[in-house]
Amino acid sequence: MNSHLNQKVAQLQSKLKGQVLLPADVNYHEIRKVWNAMIDRHPAVIVRCADSQDVQSAIVFARENGLELSVRGAGHNIAGSALIDNGLMVDLSTMKSVQIDPLKKTAYVDPGATLRDFDEAAQAHALATPVGINSTTGIAGLTVGGGFGWLTRKYGFTIDNLVSAEVITAKAEKLVTSEDENTDLFWAIRGGGGNFGIVTRFEFRLHPVGPEILAGLIVFPFNQALQVLRQYREFVKSAPEDLSVWAVLRQAPPLPFLPTEVHGKEVVVLPIFYAGDMAKGQKLIEPLRAFGTPYGEHIGPQPYSQWQQAFDPLLTAGARNYWKSHNFTELGNKALDSIIEFAGKLPSSQCEIFIGLISGAANRVRSDEMAYASRDTKFILNVHSRWENAADDTKCITWAREFFKASAPYAAAGAYVNFMTEDESDRVAAAYGSNYNRLVQIKRKYDPGNVFHLNQNIKPNA
Numbered sequence: 001m002n003s004h005l006n007q008k009v010a011q012l013q014s015k016l017k018g019q020v021l022l023p024a025d026v027n028y029h030e031i032r033k034v035w036n037a038m039i040d041r042h043p044a045v046i047v048r049c050a051d052s053q054d055v056q057s058a059i060v061f062a063r064e065n066g067l068e069l070s071v072r073g074a075g076h077n078i079a080g081s082a083l084i085d086n087g088l089m090v091d092l093s094t095m096k097s098v099q100i101d102p103l104k105k106t107a108y109v110d111p112g113a114t115l116r117d118f119d120e121a122a123q124a125h126a127l128a129t130p131v132g133i134n135s136t137t138g139i140a141g142l143t144v145g146g147g148f149g150w151l152t153r154k155y156g157f158t159i160d161n162l163v164s165a166e167v168i169t170a171k172a173e174k175l176v177t178s179e180d181e182n183t184d185l186f187w188a189i190r191g192g193g194g195n196f197g198i199v200t201r202f203e204f205r206l207h208p209v210g211p212e213i214l215a216g217l218i219v220f221p222f223n224q225a226l227q228v229l230r231q232y233r234e235f236v237k238s239a240p241e242d243l244s245v246w247a248v249l250r251q252a253p254p255l256p257f258l259p260t261e262v263h264g265k266e267v268v269v270l271p272i273f274y275a276g277d278m279a280k281g282q283k284l285i286e287p288l289r290a291f292g293t294p295y296g297e298h299i300g301p302q303p304y305s306q307w308q309q310a311f312d313p314l315l316t317a318g319a320r321n322y323w324k325s326h327n328f329t330e331l332g333n334k335a336l337d338s339i340i341e342f343a344g345k346l347p348s349s350q351c352e353i354f355i356g357l358i359s360g361a362a363n364r365v366r367s368d369e370m371a372y373a374s375r376d377t378k379f380i381l382n383v384h385s386r387w388e389n390a391a392d393d394t395k396c397i398t399w400a401r402e403f404f405k406a407s408a409p410y411a412a413a414g415a416y417v418n419f420m421t422e423d424e425s426d427r428v429a430a431a432y433g434s435n436y437n438r439l440v441q442i443k444r445k446y447d448p449g450n451v452f453h454l455n456q457n458i459k460p461n462a
């Protein structure tokens with residue numbers, strides 16, 4: 001960095017409550033890490049913001065000094081868009097406050113909070129709203145892309161529960177957005193990703209959940225995959241929205257309830273979540289066991305926040321990851337055949353194909369009600385390729401791409417932007433379908449210079 005910029009950085013620091021980090025600083029390398037180890041970039045400046053004013057100062061600084069700007073919530077995004085080479089990274093990860101108003105059933109959440117921070121604060125009052133299934137994910141990136149999890153069947157996407165948001169725009173203005181204020185911006189940030197500004201505060205609607213819920217796994221042998229998945233698809237058509245059952249095909253982790261000889265074998269797992277009366281839930285899930293002859297199961301009452309962390313050990317930071325994703329309105333026979341074919345040739349012990357069931361409340365929202373458009377989607381499929389050594393990059397990426405291509409003919413239109421990698425910019429318009437043109441217009445209004453372009457980018461001149 002030249003001495004002129006160095007001087008300006010010192011001026012920036014004097015304005016901040018937070019901290020500026022430069023490459024020579026002790027914790028620079030720790031802070032610049034993101035979840036996906038395939039992404040390794042070196043920002044010229046990291047601004048660790050303490051409040052929304054710091055965010056404003058960081059945007060002004062980046063603009064005045066011609067620095068590209070990236071935004072980091074919890075750094076989980078598979079595309080690694082939080083991290084920029086030679087630019088300025090706005091790091092929100094220390095802005096973690098979560099305030100709950102139990103009477104209004106409302107949460108006020110800062111953009112550096114993780115799902116764990118959020119769930120634990122809300123669960124202190126037996127409240128929750130739908131968020132993702134891995135507790136170290138950031139609430140900010142998850143929300144602006146959509147956000148779904150175990151509660152989505154009943155309460156919709158995270159964005160369906162967003163009441164208002166404070167946004168810092170490309171001009172560094174602070175705007176409150178809601179159904180009553182700056183309504184176009186509120187429409188756009190609900191699914192439009194980080195394209196429109198930096199959200200510095202989220203207000204969410206909460207619902208009574210738990211604190212105890214019924215949850216767990218049933219694990220079947222892989223050679224029963226076809227019968228299990230065909231019955232699964234019929235079962236979920238009429239299952240009540242309190243019940244969510246997903247399907248995962250992978251090698252069995254060393255789970256204590258499975259015989260040791262099953263560890264490392266290919267299996268079909270049905271993760272189950274029911275947030276209602278325990279006895280009723282037990283009865284509802286009974287038919288699932290008869291889909292085949294399970295290797296084992298572990299299902300029982302447990303705290304909701306604990307279930308929200310159940311998959312964390314399989315999703316730790318620091319591995320190499322490449323994802324592909326399709327939406328499905330139905331799982332036809334050919335789609336299932338393709339899933340089973342590729343699950344039968346997993347290129348590493350950590351790769352998996354998962355089918356997230358989201359049918360329910362999310363389908364009752366009109367597709368033009370907010371930016372997220374895929375309101376007919378019943379299942380979101382994620383091809384999760386994950387491995388440790390760079391030497392396996394080609395093998396693991398090729399597997400994901402080939403499966404994506406083979407299953408594409410059976411997939412629905414649209415895509416979930418939060419599951420898209422950095423090489424999928426040609427899918428962005430299709431992801432938003434008929435909402436894309438309106439998003440471009442709103443982008444032109446709020447960010448004509450495309451300051452916020454490190455994301456699944458909606459270009460102002462598209």
Ligand SMILES: Cc1cc2nc3c(=O)[nH]c(=O)nc-3n(C[C@H](O)[C@H](O)[C@H](O)COP(=O)(O)OP(=O)(O)OC[C@H]3O[C@@H](n4cnc5c(N)ncnc54)[C@H](O)[C@@H]3O)c2cc1C
Pocket residue numbers: 034035070071072073074075076077078080081082083092111131132133134136137138139140141142143144145146147148149193194195197198199200315418419454455456
């Ligand atoms: C292991 C794992 C499990 C996941 N599980 C789920 C799941 O169950 N359900 C689900 O819906 N998604 C899931 N996701 C996807 C997740 O929603 C996205 O990766 C999301 O982008 C993560 O948010 P983050 O803040 O951690 O990301 P970051 O990498 O920090 O940010 C990603 C992008 O989000 C935008 N952004 C971040 N903060 C802000 C802000 N304050 N204002 C505006 N834009 C911002 C920026 O464009 C940024 O580049 C999962 C991801 C991983 C890695």
